Amino acid sequence: MLEVSNIAKRFGDIVALDGVSLTVRPGELLGFLGPNGAGKSTTMRAIMGLIAIDAGSVTWKGAPITAESRRRFGYMPAERGMYPKMKVRDQIVYFARLAGLGKSDAAQSAERWMQRLDIAARADDEVQALSSGNQQRVQLAIALVHDPELLILDEPFSGLDPVAVENMKTILDEELQRGTAVLFSSHQLDLVTDISRDVVIVDHGRIVLEGDVRDIRDRAPFRYASIGFAEPCSWSPTVADAEVLDTAGRFVRLKVPAATAPAALLDDAGSAGRVVEFSFMPPDLSEVFLSAVSHPAVPAPADGHLHAAELHA
Amino acid sequence: MTGVRTILLVMSREVRQRLRSKGFFVFTALLCAGIITAGVLNRTLHSDSKPVYAVALAGDVPDGLADNLSTAAKALGITVRLSAAARADDVAAAVRSGQLDAVIDADHTRLISNRPPPATLAAVIDAAWRVAAARRAAAAAGLDPVQIAGVVAPPALTPAVLQLPAKKSDDVGRLVGTAAGVLLFVSINAFGGMVLTGVVEEKSTGVVEVLLSHVRAHQLLAGKVFGIGVVAMTQFCAAVAAGVIALRISGTTVPTAVWFGLPSALFWFVVGFVLYSTLFALAGSFVSRQEDAQGAAAPISMVFTAAYITMFALGANPSSTTTRVVSLLPPFAPLLMPLRIATGSASATEIIVAASLLLLATFAMLRLAGAVYARTLLHRGSRLKWGDALRMTSS
Numbered sequence: 001m002l003e004v005s006n007i008a009k010r011f012g013d014i015v016a017l018d019g020v021s022l023t024v025r026p027g028e029l030l031g032f033l034g035p036n037g038a039g040k041s042t043t044m045r046a047i048m049g050l051i052a053i054d055a056g057s058v059t060w061k062g063a064p065i066t067a068e069s070r071r072r073f074g075y076m077p078a079e080r081g082m083y084p085k086m087k088v089r090d091q092i093v094y095f096a097r098l099a100g101l102g103k104s105d106a107a108q109s110a111e112r113w114m115q116r117l118d119i120a121a122r123a124d125d126e127v128q129a130l131s132s133g134n135q136q137r138v139q140l141a142i143a144l145v146h147d148p149e150l151l152i153l154d155e156p157f158s159g160l161d162p163v164a165v166e167n168m169k170t171i172l173d174e175e176l177q178r179g180t181a182v183l184f185s186s187h188q189l190d191l192v193t194d195i196s197r198d199v200v201i202v203d204h205g206r207i208v209l210e211g212d213v214r215d216i217r218d219r220a221p222f223r224y225a226s227i228g229f230a231e232p233c234s235w236s237p238t239v240a241d242a243e244v245l246d247t248a249g250r251f252v253r254l255k256v257p258a259a260t261a262p263a264a265l266l267d268d269a270g271s272a273g274r275v276v277e278f279s280f281m282p283p284d285l286s287e288v289f290l291s292a293v294s295h296p297a298v299p300a301p302a303d304g305h306l307h308a309a310e311l312h313a
Numbered sequence: 314m315t316g317v318r319t320i321l322l323v324m325s326r327e328v329r330q331r332l333r334s335k336g337f338f339v340f341t342a343l344l345c346a347g348i349i350t351a352g353v354l355n356r357t358l359h360s361d362s363k364p365v366y367a368v369a370l371a372g373d374v375p376d377g378l379a380d381n382l383s384t385a386a387k388a389l390g391i392t393v394r395l396s397a398a399a400r401a402d403d404v405a406a407a408v409r410s411g412q413l414d415a416v417i418d419a420d421h422t423r424l425i426s427n428r429p430p431p432a433t434l435a436a437v438i439d440a441a442w443r444v445a446a447a448r449r450a451a452a453a454a455g456l457d458p459v460q461i462a463g464v465v466a467p468p469a470l471t472p473a474v475l476q477l478p479a480k481k482s483d484d485v486g487r488l489v490g491t492a493a494g495v496l497l498f499v500s501i502n503a504f505g506g507m508v509l510t511g512v513v514e515e516k517s518t519g520v521v522e523v524l525l526s527h528v529r530a531h532q533l534l535a536g537k538v539f540g541i542g543v544v545a546m547t548q549f550c551a552a553v554a555a556g557v558i559a560l561r562i563s564g565t566t567v568p569t570a571v572w573f574g575l576p577s578a579l580f581w582f583v584v585g586f587v588l589y590s591t592l593f594a595l596a597g598s599f600v601s602r603q604e605d606a607q608g609a610a611a612p613i614s615m616v617f618t619a620a621y622i623t624m625f626a627l628g629a630n631p632s633s634t635t636t637r638v639v640s641l642l643p644p645f646a647p648l649l650m651p652l653r654i655a656t657g658s659a660s661a662t663e664i665i666v667a668a669s670l671l672l673l674a675t676f677a678m679l680r681l682a683g684a685v686y687a688r689t690l691l692h693r694g695s696r697l698k699w700g701d702a703l704r705m706t707s708s
Binding site for chain 2: 045048049050051067070071073075076077079080081082083084085086094095097098099100142
């Protein structure tokens with residue numbers, strides 16, 4: 001089990017981390033979220049021993065992390081880190097051997113991961129000749145090649161196309177099945193909602209939200225409802241404190257208190273016309289996050305986007 | 314996993330990556346070819362300066378003249394090729410055409426040549442003739458062989474030289490020692506530069522962050538310096554081997570000091586390389602971009618170049634007190650000691666003191682670098698200064 005307790009770090013006058021704590025158990029996936037500069041990478045670099053923390057502690061299996069235990073970690077930094085002029089296979093084998101694998105084990109494992117990540121055809125190419133998507137796969141292979149017990153992935157989804165994101169999710173699932181503890185970071189809060197159930201959200205070096213994504217969203221004091229009528233009609237909701245956000249043709253979007261009963265709202269709408277679509281959802285993680293940190297100049301959620309997303313949710 | 318295994322892994326990556334480059338092979342081949350060519354040229358020049366004369370013996374030649382001639386010729390550094398003729402007139406045409414340099418006409422006690430003979434040849438023939446003729450005259454006067462020997466070959470003077478002129482061997486030693494120094498300078502500059510850019514590459518590509526999750530900073534440092542060192546030494550050994558071949562080919566008399574100096578240059582090369590490359594690696598760890606690398610390494614390059622210039626300035630006088638003192642200092646020893654050893658001017662004590670100081674300094678540098686490197690390697694952004702780096706470690 002990875003336990004980060006109350007770590008703090010300053011860079012000169014800048015407070016990078018101010019009491020961040022998190023726990024990842026074997027077979028568990030924790031999403032570490034927050035905007036750019038929130039302290040995600042700093043926390044991960046502290047876990048990997050790449051920076052010295054000013055206060056707090058980081059332990060693995062109950063003991064401080066040593067160079068030896070770190071060898072059983074897989075790390076994928078946010079800024080990619082590979083030798084540009086080294087061939088893909090050589091590179092993966094090299095890191096496998098540094099992690100302690102024997103010659104033939106390293107070669108076998110590298111071969112397996114190149115197949116698995118669909119880069120076997122590029123095995124003898126220099127890394128610098130690969131597209132950024134393929135370079136990212138090589139980087140992932142380097143993190144996974146020694147079957148680590150703990151995976152620290154800094155922004156593994158950034159720059160990936162939807163197919164690659166799906167592929168990455170499958171691989172992470174398999175790793176979790178194997179009992180690997182996984183910590184990954186992302187600045188795209190809503191992307192991870194269907195990847196990880198447990199999240200820790202940081203901002204300015206502090207934890208602002210944490211727990212089950214559904215619980216976090218459910219704790220919001222309001223819900224978004226979207227009603228699609230068979231034909232355009234004029235409807236004024238009678239539900240208490242309902243706020244009409246948007247009427248476009250036969251669609252109406254509302255913001256209602258969390259206590260509102262969805263059935264009552266549906267009945268109310270049904271009295272005005274035939275309802276063919278209905279959704280009733282808590283706000284997205286990003287909106288919960290924004291209201292939690294109450295950034296002053298927060299733009300309202302992109303209506304059209306939210307609308308479509310909720311209709312299909 | 315042991316630290317040694319890790320260092321060996323890092324080393325072998327460095328060696329394999331560097332040996333993959335064609336440039337290395339081309340340069341090494343050109344270097345060796347150049348050195349051997351110098352040897353061949355030297356031989357050609359030397360054999361030109363060693364004259365060969367064709368001399369014919371005609372008539373009733375006294376016994377032992379041929380032996381006397383070759384002995385005298387050898388002593389004066391010329392070669393005399395002899396042929397025989399019944400009468401001097403038979404070979405007159407050959408003398409005129411230049412095929413023969415001289416004819417010794419024993420019957421008429423004449424030395425025939427087309428033009429006045431070269432002084433050395435004339436002296437050799439004169440000395441040989443006088444001894445042989447005296448021997449014949451003495452025999453004709455009825456002296457027995459022992460008496461003859463007492464007359465024509467009295468005991469020679471024993472040489473008792475108060476100050477041996479070491480001039481010739483000193484020159485070869487200085488040449489070899491300077492060549493070793495130049496080679497050392499070029500190698501450390503080229504391969505030290507490789508260490509420098511290698512470290513900056515690891516930082517600028519971010520690969521160092523992944524490396525440090527498996528490897529300690531000092532293992533990374535040692536692996537890189539030793540790995541590139543192996544490559545550099547391969548080239549240096551090839552050059553030294555080419556140098557030995559060149560010396561053999563050139564036919565120069567090589568003093569024993571040089572034969573001792575050449576292999577010992579390897580020691581100075583290895584330790585000097587580790588000392589300077591560790592400094593280059595440290596300088597590399599202070600910067601995050603290749604553009605800043607040369608600037609960070611400037612102080613080291615300056616010291617090293619100063620040592621190189623000193624080698625030429627003091628090399629002319631390898632036994633002076635200044636040279637003796639400066640050559641003991643670790644930054645200068647790798648360049649000056651091979652020269653002093655090759656010229657035979659370094660005493661065993663001086664060699665041992667210089668080697669010990671250099672080893673000590675290198676060991677201390679490795680220890681210090683290991684401690685500094687872990688901090689500076691992960692530093693991002695602007696270039697660190699040497700003072701910053703030391704403060705980072707002590708804090």
